[in-house]
Structures are given as C-alpha cells and as structure tokens.
Amino acid sequence: MSNVSGLFKDLTTVKKARNGRLASWDQRGKNQDYWEIPAGETISLGEVEGPGCITHIWMTSSCRKVVAPSILDPVLNASAAPVMEIHPALGVIWDDYDPFYYRKVLIKITWDDQDTPSVLAPLGDFFCIGNSYPGNFSSLPFNVSLKPEEAGRYGAPCSVSCYFPMPFNKKAKIEIVNENELPFILYFNIDYEMYKEPLDENTAYFHASWHRENPCQGWGPDLQTNCPEVNNVTNFKGENNYTVLDVEGTGHYVGCNLTVKHYQGSWWGEGNDMFFIDGEEYPSLNGTGTEDYFGGSWSFAKQVDGKTVEQNYCTPYLGYPYYSSHDELIHNFYHNDDVMPMRGFYRWHIQDPICFDEDLKVTIQQIGVCHKGLFERQDDVSSVAYWYQSEPHQPFPKLLSKEERWPR
Numbered sequence: 001m002s003n004v005s006g007l008f009k010d011l012t013t014v015k016k017a018r019n020g021r022l023a024s025w026d027q028r029g030k031n032q033d034y035w036e037i038p039a040g041e042t043i044s045l046g047e048v049e050g051p052g053c054i055t056h057i058w059m060t061s062s063c064r065k066v067v068a069p070s071i072l073d074p075v076l077n078a079s080a081a082p083v084m085e086i087h088p089a090l091g092v093i094w095d096d097y098d099p100f101y102y103r104k105v106l107i108k109i110t111w112d113d114q115d116t117p118s119v120l121a122p123l124g125d126f127f128c129i130g131n132s133y134p135g136n137f138s139s140l141p142f143n144v145s146l147k148p149e150e151a152g153r154y155g156a157p158c159s160v161s162c163y164f165p166m167p168f169n170k171k172a173k174i175e176i177v178n179e180n181e182l183p184f185i186l187y188f189n190i191d192y193e194m195y196k197e198p199l200d201e202n203t204a205y206f207h208a209s210w211h212r213e214n215p216c217q218g219w220g221p222d223l224q225t226n227c228p229e230v231n232n233v234t235n236f237k238g239e240n241n242y243t244v245l246d247v248e249g250t251g252h253y254v255g256c257n258l259t260v261k262h263y264q265g266s267w268w269g270e271g272n273d274m275f276f277i278d279g280e281e282y283p284s285l286n287g288t289g290t291e292d293y294f295g296g297s298w299s300f301a302k303q304v305d306g307k308t309v310e311q312n313y314c315t316p317y318l319g320y321p322y323y324s325s326h327d328e329l330i331h332n333f334y335h336n337d338d339v340m341p342m343r344g345f346y347r348w349h350i351q352d353p354i355c356f357d358e359d360l361k362v363t364i365q366q367i368g369v370c371h372k373g374l375f376e377r378q379d380d381v382s383s384v385a386y387w388y389q390s391e392p393h394q395p396f397p398k399l400l401s402k403e404e405r406w407p408r
Helices: 228-232
Strands: 018-023 035-037 042-049 052-062 064-066 095-097 105-111 119-122 142-145 159-162 166-168 171-178 184-194 205-213 242-248 251-261 273-277 301-304 307-310 318-326 338-348 354-356 359-364 367-370 373-376 380-389
Touching (some): 035 042, 052 171, 105 166, 171 184, 242 251
Antiparallel strands (some): 052 159, 052 166, 142 159, 251 354, 273 359, 367 373
C-alpha cells in the first residue's frame, strides 16, 4: 500500500481497470457530433455492464425555437437547425433559445437494475444551473462554462461537467427525458472505468434528487411579516424549514446546490442549516446562517459609488456563481426588466461528509432581517441534494410536472 496522502493519492497507485466512454460522436466520420432528443421522448445514452465506475460526465446542449421565417425549422429539421453556426443578426436564420428547457429536460440514472432511479433531476439543476440561468463557475465536482455574451440569459447554451465518482456492480443506465414540446440537441461524453473484480460489499452508490418549494412556508406562516411577534418565535426542531434532503438508509451526504428567487425585499440569508441524523429530535449540526453555510459572511456585496453590488465567487468546495435582478424575457419599451433577485449557490461536503446509519434530514430555515428585526420569509427555493448510500434506496417523491418546475 502506498504511503502517499492527499487529494491525488490514487494517481500514485497502479489500478487494474480499463477505460471506456459513451459519446455522441458522429460515427459516420462527419462533424454532426450530437444526438437529437425528440420532443416528449426518453433516450438512453447508454448502458454499461459492471462492475465499473462513471468518472466524468460532460455535456453541452441547445434548444432553439423559430420566432420568425427561417431557412430551417428545428422541428422538421432538428438535425441541422440547432447547430447553424450563423448568428441570427446576419439574417440567415431567425430563432431564439427556449428559455426554460433546462427545467423541462430530466437526467435519470439507474444502478444495477434497481426499480427506481438513483439520480432524477432537471438537467440544468443537476449541473448547478438553477432557474435555467447558467453562471460561470469551477468547483471540484461540477463546472459550468459559457461565453460572456451568453451570460445573463435564461436557457443560454453552456458546457457542463460532473466529476463525482459513480460506482456500479451490475449495470449503469443513463437516460435523458425530454418533456419539452421541442426537440433539443445534446453533445455528451460519459467516461467510465471497468473492473474485473466485483465492488466491495460496503460500496456506496451515488444519488441526486431535486426539490422545490414555491413558496416556502417558513417557520411562522401564521404571523404577519415584519411584525414584532415574529422575533420571539423559536425553531429548534426545524418545523417548516426548507427541506434539502429527507432520506432513509445508510450513507453520507456530500452537498447541494441551492437556488433562491426572492419574493420579499431586505436581507434574506439568516436561516440556519440544520442536520437531523438517525431520527433525532434536535439537529446534531446547527449552523449560523444561510450565507455562512455557502461560504459568505456579512452579506455577499461591496459598495461601489454608493450602491450595493453583489459579488459572485467560486471555490473548490463552496460558491455563489450567479446573481441577477433582471429578466430579459420581459424587456419592452414601456417598463424596465427589474425583478426580485435570483441567487444560486453550491456547497460540497467532500472533505466533511455527513454520515448517517438510518436516515438523514437536511433543512434550512427561511429567515430574513430588516430594520424591524427578523422576519419569516416565503421565497421560491429549489435545490439538488447529492449523497452516497447503499442500495436499494427509498423511492424519491414524485417529481413536479414540467409546468410546476418552470422558473417563476
């Protein structure tokens, strides 16, 4: 056994494995290196026999809709229209991106012929694109990259990567479910390793699940917002907290991404993170505020010319990749496009996983503060939780319909 330690210690040990890849490359030898995912259909990207482990998932996609006369129609000629590398301003093709397709398309992964998937989430949210609104960031398990001119757009095309290891013993099945009314195209590389020997009995399988509360109920819904009484409400047991994850089994939680669309003004991030482990009444882990959990402190802003300006950041384990208070979809000549703020965060427990033997509930309080003190918030909050556990797992709650998943 090697005595080397550190993040890259596995690279110093010879591994008995063979590499493989599922990819959308054009097997005719041409440059049409994508798959068309038809409207309303489910496509399997591949099934890999085990034992093995998915080591990297890379994807980029595009979903365009024609809004004026065009040479090519994306429904009739979906194999060509979405990849015309000619800007609409040149007058050759006039179309626009479907702004919400990241929420209309699902990624679904099933291990070892289980009855239910272990990964089920909107495609964008799985890769930390909350509200169909991508922002550039780089972390250890996830990366998102888009061109500067695409920033600040719903449904903007971007490149996404996931590096969470995903072991399996018998089979890995990766599917894309297109619940959109339009086809879209998908470029993908899914890298994996194959092993001769079965995985250890204590192998934990990767899981990911999406959740949304719109709006949250908060911890004092019977009290008037901003009233003095709300400052006297205590919440030691997590009643009506936003739930990031509620799972049964044995495993460890490795993090989440969180998206907030604010319905109320003032500061929002005072709610504590609470971890209830193995059926406990009071949380073993109780944080000091939402901003703190995601690596911030004293807000996420600085002062520029007397105005408060949000500061995005990304680190290997936690970050704040996007913020916006504008909606280009409502732009017109009669009013501006100002809207309530949207924020997106991530936090990875890679060095500090939260272990559980029987069950785990991860929640976040919904508490804001204004000049009158603390108050209970009711915002639009959504998240993807990531964890590892032994199989079989408890089936996930029924996913919201595509209309209920759309950004508000």
